[in-house]
Amino acid sequence: MALLFITATGTGVGKSYTSIELIHFLGDVGFRVGACKPIETGVKMIPEDASLLLEAVQKYNSKFKNLSPKDICAYTFELPSAPFCADRSSDIKISKILKKINELESLCDILIVEGAGGLMVPITEDFMMIDLIKALGAYTLLVTPSTLGCINDTLLSMEVLKSNKIDFDWCVNLYKESKKFHITTHPYYKKKFSNYWRVQDGFENFWKRYKEYIQKYKTN
Numbered sequence: 001m002a003l004l005f006i007t008a009t010g011t012g013v014g015k016s017y018t019s020i021e022l023i024h025f026l027g028d029v030g031f032r033v034g035a036c037k038p039i040e041t042g043v044k045m046i047p048e049d050a051s052l053l054l055e056a057v058q059k060y061n062s063k064f065k066n067l068s069p070k071d072i073c074a075y076t077f078e079l080p081s082a083p084f085c086a087d088r089s090s091d092i093k094i095s096k097i098l099k100k101i102n103e104l105e106s107l108c109d110i111l112i113v114e115g116a117g118g119l120m121v122p123i124t125e126d127f128m129m130i131d132l133i134k135a136l137g138a139y140t141l142l143v144t145p146s147t148l149g150c151i152n153d154t155l156l157s158m159e160v161l162k163s164n165k166i167d168f169d170w171c172v173n174l175y176k177e178s179k180k181f182h183i184t185t186h187p188y189y190k191k192k193f194s195n196y197w198r199v200q201d202g203f204e205n206f207w208k209r210y211k212e213y214i215q216k217y218k219t220n
Contacts, residue, residue: 002214003105003138007115007129009153013145014173016049018199019114020056022141025203026110027060034061034108036072038097038132039116039123042080047073053114063107074100084122092124098135113138119160133166139213141206142170143199146181151188167213169206173199 006022008015019035026033035053050069057064070076074097077086084092105111115121119130133140140161144154154170161168172189174181189196197205 002110003101003113003136004110004210005113005115005133005136005138005140006143007119007133007140007157008117008143009145009150009157010118011116013143014175014199015114015143016052017175018141018143018171018173019112020052021199022203023053023056023060023112025207026112027056029207031109032061032063032107033057034064034104034111036101036104036111036113038073038100038113039075039077039083039092040073041077041083041086041116043076044078046070047076049114050076053112057108057112061108072100072104082121083116084124087124090124094124094127094132094135097123097132101136119157130160130164130166134164139210140166140168142168144170144172145176146172146174146185147177148180148184151185169209171197171199171202171206 006015006019023033023035035057037047037050037053040047040049047069050073054064054067054069054072075083075092077083079086101111101113113136115129115132117129119128121129123129123132142157142161144150158170195205
């Protein structure tokens with residue numbers, strides 16, 4: 001089993017979109033892929049992100065067929081905010097999140113774990129999203145935006161991952177201001193990162209690197 005944690009430079013960057021596209025890619029190459037949305041905020045009735053993830057996974061993995069969206073979440077909250085702020089009753093227990101992920105791991109070959117917000121989003125007062133990645137020992141995919149200013153956000157997030165010694169890959173989600181991206185941002189990425197890729201056209205390159213990680217994971 002391998003864990004793949006999807007994070008981003010912030011909220012609204014495209015974690016769910018990237019996760020779903022990745023589920024389809026992995027499913028199409030033959031993996032029993034699974035998904036987990038440990039914490040989803042802004043939920044009134046049904047967790048929307050978890051619903052989309054589950055719908056995608058159910059096309060490839062029969063063991064997820066009878067699960068509901070809330071079955072792939074450890075916690076849901078109504079307030080659309082950082083988990084610590086949304087958790088007004090201080091209900092969150094990290095052990096419950098880890099247990100949920102462990103349960104879902106047993107149902108698949110690769111489990112996609114989609115975080116909430118960015119790396120430094122607080123889950124509890126002293127436990128950030130990046131701490132969850134470290135606790136899981138998960139390979140991480142950082143999703144970055146295509147808006148003006150994204151270079152700064154991308155480099156900051158990369159530095160945090162590196163300083164915490166987390167194995168990661170990264171990609172650009174061409175969404176907002178995508179027509180300007182080629183002029184405002186692409187020249188730097190092309191010069192600095194020869195192997196950077198985009199969600200819209202780069203999963204094959206990502207898969208080559210991820211396979212190397214999985215092989216290393218199996219032998220350790």
